[in-house]
Amino acid sequence: PSAQIGVTGLATMGHNLARNLAxxxxxxxxxxxTQERVDALVAQHGDEGTFVPVSSLEELAAVxxxxxxxxxxxxxxxxxxxVIDDLAGVLEPGDIVIDGGNAHFADTRRRxxxxxxxxxxxxxxxxxxxxxxxxxxxxxxxxxDREAYxxxxxxxxxxxxxxxxTPCCTYIGPDGAGHFVKMVxxxxxxxxxxxxxxxxxxxxxxxxxxxxxxxxxxxTWNSGDLESFLIEITVRVLRHVDGATGRPFVDVVVDEAxxxxxxxxxxxxxxxxxxxxxxxxxxxxxxxxxxxxxQRERARGLLPGPAGRPHVDDRDAFVEDVRKALYASKLVAxxxxxxxxxxxxERYGWDIDRGAVATIWRGGCIIRARFLDRIREAYDRExxxxxxxxxAYFTQALVDGQEAWRRxxxxxxxxxxxxxxxxxxxxxxxxxxxDRLPAALIQGQRDLFGAHTYRRVDRPGSFHAGWSGDGxxxxx
Ligand code: NBP
Numbered sequence: 001p002s003a004q005i006g007v008t009g010l011a012t013m014g015h016n017l018a019r020n021l022a023x024x025x026x027x028x029x030x031x032x033x034t035q036e037r038v039d040a041l042v043a044q045h046g047d048e049g050t051f052v053p054v055s056s057l058e059e060l061a062a063v064x065x066x067x068x069x070x071x072x073x074x075x076x077x078x079x080x081x082x083v084i085d086d087l088a089g090v091l092e093p094g095d096i097v098i099d100g101g102n103a104h105f106a107d108t109r110r111r112x113x114x115x116x117x118x119x120x121x122x123x124x125x126x127x128x129x130x131x132x133x134x135x136x137x138x139x140x141x142x143x144x145d146r147e148a149y150x151x152x153x154x155x156x157x158x159x160x161x162x163x164x165x166t167p168c169c170t171y172i173g174p175d176g177a178g179h180f181v182k183m184v185x186x187x188x189x190x191x192x193x194x195x196x197x198x199x200x201x202x203x204x205x206x207x208x209x210x211x212x213x214x215x216x217x218x219x220t221w222n223s224g225d226l227e228s229f230l231i232e233i234t235v236r237v238l239r240h241v242d243g244a245t246g247r248p249f250v251d252v253v254v255d256e257a258x259x260x261x262x263x264x265x266x267x268x269x270x271x272x273x274x275x276x277x278x279x280x281x282x283x284x285x286x287x288x289x290x291x292x293x294x295q296r297e298r299a300r301g302l303l304p305g306p307a308g309r310p311h312v313d314d315r316d317a318f319v320e321d322v323r324k325a326l327y328a329s330k331l332v333a334x335x336x337x338x339x340x341x342x343x344x345x346e347r348y349g350w351d352i353d354r355g356a357v358a359t360i361w362r363g364g365c366i367i368r369a370r371f372l373d374r375i376r377e378a379y380d381r382e383x384x385x386x387x388x389x390x391x392a393y394f395t396q397a398l399v400d401g402q403e404a405w406r407r408x409x410x411x412x413x414x415x416x417x418x419x420x421x422x423x424x425x426x427x428x429x430x431x432x433x434x435d436r437l438p439a440a441l442i443q444g445q446r447d448l449f450g451a452h453t454y455r456r457v458d459r460p461g462s463f464h465a466g467w468s469g470d471g472x473x474x475x476x
Contacts, residue, residue, distance in 0.1 A: 003029035003052040005155060006060045006070045008083060009101075010037040013127065014073030016134035017100065017159070022049025024158040029053075031060045033074075061090040067121075067151060068095040076101040084111055084122075093119025096148050100125045104265055105143075105176030105183060109348075112144065112175040121148040124175065126182020128365035129161065137161030139364035140169035141185070141357075143178025161364030168360040173350040180269075180344055181357055184337045187266025187280040189366045190259070191333035192230050194283035194421045199326045200234070202408065205417045206310040206318060211238040211248040221323055225397070226330075228369030257287040266340070273343040278428050279333030282420040305416035312411075324401035325408035325422055331397060332425035334375065335388035342386070355379030389432070398429070 006029035007018040014032075018041065021028045027050035030038045038053045045051075054060045061068060068091055074083050080101055087097055097120055099108065108124030115122040126141035127134065140160045142149060149171045160169035172178045196218075203214050215238035222231045240249035263284040270277040289296075312318040341352045358375035362368055378391035388394055409426050412419040431437060444465075446452040453462040453476050466472040 001027075001052045001063060002065055003027040003050070003063050004065055004069070005029070006031060006054075006064050006068070008032065008057070008060065008070060008072055008087075009074035010041055011073070011075075012131050013100070013134050014071070015041055016131060017071065017073060017127070017138075018051070019045050019048055020135055020137070020159040021155060022051060024155075025049065026155055026158075027052060029060055029063050031055075031057065057086050057090045066092075066094070068092075069098065069151065069155075070096070071098045071100055073100050076103050080107075081111070084115070088115060088118055088120060091120055094121070096121045096123060096144075096151060098123040098125050098142075098144075098152065100127045102126075102182070102262065103179050105178075105180040105269075108143065108176040108179045121145050122175075123148065123152065124177075124179040125156070126172075126178045126185065128182060128185055128361075130366075133161065133364050137168070137364050139185075139360050139368070141172050141178040141181045141360065142169065143172045143174065143176055143180070145174065146171060160360075161368075163359075163363040166359065166362075168363040168365070170353075170356045170360050172357070173352050174348075176348070177344075177350045177352055180348075180350075181341065181352060183262055183265050183269065184340050185361065185365060185367060186262035187270075187277065187340075188334055188337040189230075190263040190266075190283040190287075191279040191337070191421065192228075192330060192367055194286050195279075195326055195329050195333065195425075196230055196234050198329075198412075198419045198421050199322050200238070202310070202322055202412055202417055202419065203319065205415070206312045206411070207315060211250050212241075215239040217319055221326075224323075225327055225371065225374075226323065226369075228371065229366060230369070256291045256293060258291070259284055259287045263287070266337075270336075270340055273340060273347060275336070275340050275343045276428065277336040277340060278424045279329065279336050279421060282424045283333075286418075286420050306414065308415070310411050310415035310417060321404035321408050324404035328398055328401040328405045328429070329422045329425035330371070331388065331394055332428055333421070334371070335394075336428070338375070338388055342384075353379070353383070354385075355383065387432075389429070402429070 004026045005021060007014050008031040010030060010032040018028050018030060029052040030041060031054050032038050035055055042051055042053050052063050054063060070087060072083050074080055080099060080103060084097060103124055112122040123142055123144035127138050129138035137160055140156050142156060156169045157167040160167040172181050200214060215235045218231055218235045238250060242249045242252045245252060267281045267284055338354050341354050344350060345352055355376045358372045362372045374393055375388060378385060378388055385391060405426055409419060409423045443454040447454050447465055448467050451464050453464050456463060462476045464474050464476050
């Protein structure tokens with residue numbers, strides 16, 4: 001028997017991707033460290049397509065068509081390195097190894113370079129959509145050698161989610177570009193979730209309405225610009241009633257959010273690239289604050305805030321203000337995330353097409369949304385758009401929304417409702433548009449204590465002011 005592709009690592013994700021491949025007519029060799037997973041897949045789903053079970057990597061190499069294609073779906077980190085090392089021992093030059101796990105893009109760059117020395121072509125592929133997406137169509141972000149992609153494209157594009165006949169999979173760029181884009185996706189996901197949560201919190205604090213009633217608000221929003229998977233599931237969560245107590249489900253869940261690490265990677269990378277991703281960072285930090293239950297407990301009885309709930313005269317106008325604030329803040333978070341790709345293109349010599357990324361995020365992944373069509377159109381209009389905020393469509397949304405955004409942040413702040421996402425997005429917006437920033441003062445401070453020099457508004461060059469001595473400015 002022979003197979004067109006092999007999958008090693010048949011836990012949740014590998015298992016479902018193997019079935020997805022087989023259902024699309026590809027013959028799939030199955031390998032897993034523990035043989036039971038191979039046997040279980042064949043026993044339960046063997047009739048879905050052509051599976052070739054094998055019990056060693058040598059056997060896997062023997063059954064695969066050339067060039068061999070092996071999808072690695074094992075735990076990210078050292079397990080992935082171990083499996084790649086073992087594979088390198090049984091593969092030949094020209095073969096293709098695909099890591100579909102959640103690798104850090106820097107690890108992908110290192111692995112790609114190491115395998116290249118052996119003539120093996122390595123792909124780091126971001127796969128988004130979780131268990132369900134893996135089976136029925138994920139969003140796929142492949143990074144690696146462009147020519148080798150030709151040997152993968154028919155398979156990856158067939159198993160990806162499809163939106164209007166377009167697969168949610170496209171070549172992203174060399175080495176770590178695919179995993180980089182997956183990382184940014186997850187960072188944006190953090191920000192989007194936080195902003196929705198802040199909108200809910202404000203509505204809940206200000207209005208005398210139950211979570212189920214607020215679900216109706218989100219449901220209405222879901223028929224407009226905000227239409228997205230995350231708003232859709234927000235409606236479901238808010239409507240959900242706890243079986244044991246009959247209380248709203250959100251009220252019985254402990255209010256401490258976890259973070260698994262991709263948010264951290266996004267923020268770390270943004271700091272290294274020098275890209276301000278304040279919306280994403282605030283979302284990661286907000287989860288951190290929520291988890292500090294000891295400090296929260298102590299602060300509750302100690303630190304004062306304003307009395308009473310936010311005061312709202314016109315309920316519907318307030319709801320509309322919150323919607324606009326959410327949309328504007330979301331726009332900032334996405335603009336910041338897409339800015340990371342622009343910066344990575346410069347740093348790593350990639351050519352990530354941001355419009356194409358928006359296209360493949362329209363289906364399969366967690367941040368899938370109508371909004372992504374608008375982003376794609378923005379990059380169609382101007383491929384090297386420096387910020388999404390400068391596209392005419394989005395600028396108009398900010399013109400329409402900025403007053404509401406300010407009202408919402410003012411009300412939240414005055415009444416002690418924390419809105420780190422909304423307010424940091426607004427601060428970023430105002431900093432970008434400011435005529436002058438107090439960075440001039442900071443430059444003065446830096447020059448005074450550390451002779452770091454400054455540039456002048458009226459002539460070129462670097463200068464150091466005469467802070468002591470004769471008071472003469474020197475050109476440095
Ligand atoms: P896990 O991340 O739980 O990994 C389990 C798999 O890794 C099993 O097949 C296991 O083999 C294998 N494995 C381990 Br652990 N150590 C190994 C080693 N030293 N040598 C060989 N195999 C080893 O599986 P998953 O949840 O399916 O995720 C797979 C990848 O996809 C991960 O990188 C994950 O981050 C990523 N991902 C997950 C999701 C999701 O929603 N779960 C979404 C997107 C991406 P065994 O059966 O012998 O123990």
